[in-house]
Amino acid sequence: MNSTISPSRPPPMAKKVKHEMEMFGDLRIDNYYWLRDDSRSDPEVLSYLHEENAYTDYSMSGFKPLQDQIYAEMRGRLKEDDITAPIRRGPYYYYKRTLEGKEYVQHCRRLASNIGAPTSVYDTMSTGSDALPEHVILDENVKAQEHVYYIIGAFKVSPNNKLVAYAEDTKGDEIFTVHVIDMESRTPVGMPLVGVTSDLEWAGDEALVYTTRDEILRPDKVWLHKLGTEQAVDSCLYHEKDEMFSLFLAASESKKFLFVTSESKITRFVFYLDVSNPGNGLNVLTPRLDGIDTSVSHRGNHFFIQRRSDECFNSELLICSLDNTPDTKVILPHRPSVKIQDIQLFSDHLVVYERENGLPRITIYRLPAIGEPVERLEGGRTLDFVDPIYSLAMSVSEFSSSILRFHYSSMRTPPSVYDYDMNSGVSVLKKTKTVLGGFDSTNYITERQWATAPDGTQIPISIVYRKDLVKLDGSDPLFLYGYGSYEMCKDPSFEESSLSLLDRGFIYAVAHVRGGGEMGRQWYENGKLLKKKNTFTDFIASAEYLVEKKYCSKEKLCIEGRSAGGLLIGAVLNMRPDLFKAAVAGVPFFDVLTTMLDPTIPLTTSEWEEWGDPREKEFYFYMKSYSPLDNIKAQNYPAILITAGLHDTRVMYSEPAKFVAKLRDVKTDDNVLLFKCELGAGHFSKSGRFERLQEHALKYAFIVKTVKYGLKGRLQAVAFKYGLICEGHDSESFVVHRFMR
Numbered sequence: 001m002n003s004t005i006s007p008s009r010p011p012p013m014a015k016k017v018k019h020e021m022e023m024f025g026d027l028r029i030d031n032y033y034w035l036r037d038d039s040r041s042d043p044e045v046l047s048y049l050h051e052e053n054a055y056t057d058y059s060m061s062g063f064k065p066l067q068d069q070i071y072a073e074m075r076g077r078l079k080e081d082d083i084t085a086p087i088r089r090g091p092y093y094y095y096k097r098t099l100e101g102k103e104y105v106q107h108c109r110r111l112a113s114n115i116g117a118p119t120s121v122y123d124t125m126s127t128g129s130d131a132l133p134e135h136v137i138l139d140e141n142v143k144a145q146e147h148v149y150y151i152i153g154a155f156k157v158s159p160n161n162k163l164v165a166y167a168e169d170t171k172g173d174e175i176f177t178v179h180v181i182d183m184e185s186r187t188p189v190g191m192p193l194v195g196v197t198s199d200l201e202w203a204g205d206e207a208l209v210y211t212t213r214d215e216i217l218r219p220d221k222v223w224l225h226k227l228g229t230e231q232a233v234d235s236c237l238y239h240e241k242d243e244m245f246s247l248f249l250a251a252s253e254s255k256k257f258l259f260v261t262s263e264s265k266i267t268r269f270v271f272y273l274d275v276s277n278p279g280n281g282l283n284v285l286t287p288r289l290d291g292i293d294t295s296v297s298h299r300g301n302h303f304f305i306q307r308r309s310d311e312c313f314n315s316e317l318l319i320c321s322l323d324n325t326p327d328t329k330v331i332l333p334h335r336p337s338v339k340i341q342d343i344q345l346f347s348d349h350l351v352v353y354e355r356e357n358g359l360p361r362i363t364i365y366r367l368p369a370i371g372e373p374v375e376r377l378e379g380g381r382t383l384d385f386v387d388p389i390y391s392l393a394m395s396v397s398e399f400s401s402s403i404l405r406f407h408y409s410s411m412r413t414p415p416s417v418y419d420y421d422m423n424s425g426v427s428v429l430k431k432t433k434t435v436l437g438g439f440d441s442t443n444y445i446t447e448r449q450w451a452t453a454p455d456g457t458q459i460p461i462s463i464v465y466r467k468d469l470v471k472l473d474g475s476d477p478l479f480l481y482g483y484g485s486y487e488m489c490k491d492p493s494f495e496e497s498s499l500s501l502l503d504r505g506f507i508y509a510v511a512h513v514r515g516g517g518e519m520g521r522q523w524y525e526n527g528k529l530l531k532k533k534n535t536f537t538d539f540i541a542s543a544e545y546l547v548e549k550k551y552c553s554k555e556k557l558c559i560e561g562r563s564a565g566g567l568l569i570g571a572v573l574n575m576r577p578d579l580f581k582a583a584v585a586g587v588p589f590f591d592v593l594t595t596m597l598d599p600t601i602p603l604t605t606s607e608w609e610e611w612g613d614p615r616e617k618e619f620y621f622y623m624k625s626y627s628p629l630d631n632i633k634a635q636n637y638p639a640i641l642i643t644a645g646l647h648d649t650r651v652m653y654s655e656p657a658k659f660v661a662k663l664r665d666v667k668t669d670d671n672v673l674l675f676k677c678e679l680g681a682g683h684f685s686k687s688g689r690f691e692r693l694q695e696h697a698l699k700y701a702f703i704v705k706t707v708k709y710g711l712k713g714r715l716q717a718v719a720f721k722y723g724l725i726c727e728g729h730d731s732e733s734f735v736v737h738r739f740m741r
Contacts, residue, residue, distance in 0.1 A: 009058050011673065012051040014661035021594070024617050028630065030594065032661045036654040040646055049646070049657065052675040056641075059674055063701045070500045070704075071697035075690060077437045077496060085417040085431035086125040087396050087405075088112065092161055093125040097136075103688030104140030107155055107164075109183070121403055121419040121428040137164060137183050144687070148680035149647075151687045153198025154178075159255060160205045163189060163227075167198040172647040172682025174198070174217075178210060180227065193231050199249045201258050203278040209237070209258055211247050217602040217649055219247045222260050224278055237282050238262075238271065243605040252298035253345045253399045259285070259296050265486075265609035268293040272303075285325055299345045300370035304331075306340055313521040315340035317352070319374050332377045339520040347400050349422045352380070353392065358448075358460045358518050360392040360491060362406065364422050383420070383427075387413060389448050389462045391491035405430075409494040411464035411508070412444035435496060443468060444502065446492065451511070451538075451545035457526075459538045460512045460519070461545070462492035469505040477707045478507040478552035480543060484515035484535040485564035486610065486740045487524035497696040504704060507551055511542035513568070529612050530622055536571045543572075543579055555581055558703050562586035563651060563683070563741040566642075570628025570659065573637060582639040582706040584699055587651045587683055589741045590659040592627035593620070595652075602649050603741065610740075629659050636669040639706040641699065644675070647682040650741050674702070 019033035037045045060067065080100040086093035091112055096105040110125060111132045125131075144150035147170040154167040154176075164183050167176040178193040178200060197219055199211045207226050211219045220241070223234045237260065240247050244264045251258055258273040260282060267290055271282035286294040286305060293308040305318040305328060317332035317340060332340070337356055344351040350365045363380040387410035395405040395417065404420045414433040420426070445467045450458045470476050479501055483490045490510055498508050512518040515527025515535040527535045543559070546552055557580050561569040566588020573583055589595070596614050599605050612619030624630050642660055644653040660675040667673070676698070678686060686692055 009055065011055050011664060012048065013664060014048055014657075016665075021597075023597070023614075024620055026621070026624070028593075028624075030629075030658070031665075032658040033594075035657045035661065036652065040653075046679075049653070049677045049679065052657070052660070053677060053679075056674045056676045059672060060698065060701065063705050066705060067697045067701035070700050071693055073437065073500050073503075074497050074693045074696060077435050077439065077499065078689075079434040079436060082434065083108075085405075086110070088123065088398060089157060090161055094157065095125075098689070099141070102141045103690055104144050104150065106136050106140065107138040107166075108134055108136050110134050121421045121426055123403075123419075124430075135184070137186070138166065138181070143168065149682075149687045151684075154200045156200055156202055157183075158202050158205050162205070165200055165202070165208055167196070167200055169198070169682075172645060172680070172684070172687075173649050174682060175213075178208070180208070190228050191230065193225060199247075201249045201251045203258060203273065203275050207278050209249060209260075209273065209278070211249065216243075216600060216605065218243065218606060222247050222249070222282075237273070243599070244609065246606055250295075252296075253397075254298050255399070257298050261295065262288070263293070264606065266291055266293065268295065270294055270296045272296070295342075297343055297345045299347070299367070302374060304343060304345060304350070306343055308521065313525070314338060315521075317343065317377070330376070331374055337520075339517070342394060344394060344397065344404070345399070346397070346402065346404075346422070348402060349404075350377070351404055351422075353394060355489070355518070355520060358512060359389065360489075362392060362404075364404070366422075381425070387411075387446060389446055389492040391493040411446045411462060411492045411494060412441045414439075414441075414494050414496070433494075433496075435499075437499075439499065449545065449549070451542040453514075453534070453538050453541045455534075457514070457534075457538070459514075459542050461542050462510045462512065463507060463551070464492075464502065464509075465507040466502050466505070469503070470507060472550055474547075474550040474553045475556070476505060476507055476552055477556040477558065478509060478546060479703065480509045480511060480539075480546065480557065480559045481565075482511045482513055482539045482542075482559070482561050482568050483563075483565035484513035484527055484538070484568055486515075487517035487521070488740070489517045491518070497693065497700070500696075500700050501703070509542075509546065509551070511539050513538035513542070528610055530618070532611065532622075533571075533626055535568055536575060536626065539568055539572055540576050540579065543576075547579075554579055556707050558582040558584070558707060560584040560586070560699075561588070564589050566590065566651070566656075567592060567628060567741075571626050571631070573640070574628060574631040574633060577635060577637045580638045582641075582703055584641045584643075584703070585656065586643045586685075587645060587648055587741075588628070588642065588656050588659070589651050590628040591655040593623050593630055595655065596623065601652070607740075629655070629662065632659070632662050632666050634666050634668055637663065637667045637671060637673075639671045639673075639702075641674045641676070641702045643685070643695070644677045645681040645683055645685065646677055646679045650683045653677055672706070 016031035017034045019030045021028045082098050084096045086095040092109045094109045097108050098105055149172045151169050152166050156165045165180045167178045169176050176196050176198045180189040197211045201209050203209050210223055212221050214220045221239050222237045224237055225234045240262050245262045248261045260271040261268055269288040270285045272285045273282055295306045297304045301322050302319050306315050308315040312334035316334040318328040319331050320328045339355040341353040341355055350367055352363045354361050362383045365377045365380045390410040393407040397405045402423045404422055409415045414435050416432040417430045419428050419430050444464055446464045449461045453459055513535050514523050517524050559580050566585040569583050569585040570590050596611055614620040614623050642656045644656045646653050
């Protein structure tokens, strides 16, 4: 502990510059509008952000031993030298390798001893003395040496396994450069594609299809690039001029077609490109019909179409022939209680990823031989899982194989990769992420509870805790996470960093509030637009339930949300600040009304179908009634930590910056309010794996110490420096003890 006595340091107080905004006769005044700098280079703005960062560092300096301890714990759980479960592509195994002490991964491959697609779940890459040599295709550690931020957003291998195209972002603004290299020699092939997205697919072995964005960073054009030619002569396959729609790419499992989807929040239509003749351009597969959402796969002489509408809100599955796409037939009808999340096609099987009662599942159907008619699907086989709550994710599998690969985890089960033989029903665990430091999954209990919302709706809550530390008598601290937007599912998965809370006696919980997709499409519809407040009241009801059932008390209840989940945190802090001890908001969407009134910035136009268009009076006043920045009050707030990224293009750094400045000026308590803006990152925080652990360590040190000591404002660091609390004698430490926003 630093024993130097330093004077107290007041927090930064941003200057006020009156900025008036009027609409529908309603006048709003934003005294901190000047903090928005689209160029992110204004010296005065940057100076203010530096002041905030310095104040956060100062305020947390007394907690540095704990922060370092938590960081050491998290890093100590990592098996730093490891490989991912190899994926078979033709004659090669592809995988990623991490090295001890290195921030980034190596992309590798190894020639298989047998040729062809895997035929058995026991098919495994040899790493012993008989193994063929490993080839490092790309080492991100070398590429990242000259950059503060480095991330690869796409790594696409050509069909003939000779080339790879990868997209890199060196700033965090999600504007990518695509490089093509020969995999054996690692030499460049042609010139890079600049100013593109990471959405990238091969069209045969000699052409790429990619997308670019307009001035508000909306993916609006799809291009065909022939290797060896200049980007300037690439042909535009489609230009989406409707500002509500964005373009995305997908390759069929058969690799015979590429699909270009144009989608808004409620409508999606699809074009297809024949990979064998990419010069022929796009063909319409499903037409644009307002409110109809379609996605497509291919097998043999059929397209399989997943279709959602107001009537079939949880989707139905249709089929049509390649030469008569308008003539569709339903093969898996709509079921009101079961949502079709996605499908995956194989030469002999169809895998349907579904959701029912808040949990995902996998159902497998055997298909007739390619060329024979496909009738209504019946008699599917559903896989069983051990944990009461869990998460599932698709993985790349070989189309011609009968081996399904999928990812599984739960709140106590580390990420695991399984190969499942769809013919025999045999399942083999291929890899479970190693967690060092004495981790034992049997020490933890997972469960699901249900809170009752004000309108009677039952809200699922996923919970995990350490059974030998938690008492469940109201004295335990609890960390509650929420999101609830875009129909995204925050399924109960393994959060390795959270072990530093769980092993200190914290309970970790996730409230699956409306606006997400956990309980099906209607769950989403009932938490958006003019029903958005259900998201916030669901979260409050979940928190109150956990207090009522003595999982915790108000004095030990901490909450977190990121991005659109940060909006959730900001809204509930204004509504019920008395309910929480501490809050963390990451890259939070705080300035909803001002942002959604500005069509010149990213995401606004495409998200009017998510939040509403405030140029309409009803939406304007509804959004104003919950927008966190507009609803800050002169009241007591809990301790708060807010983070942002200077180069974030999804939520501008200025939204949390303005919220912090206004809250400091208005709130009536002296609880700590900290703001940390990463000046070399964007929406997804720092890029290095150890750097991200530092951010988690800061967050958890803030939470632990706030719950434990509840120190006030700038006095907390002074208390440590004067020896009022001695970090080195913390005898109670083991007793008390994841294109949208």
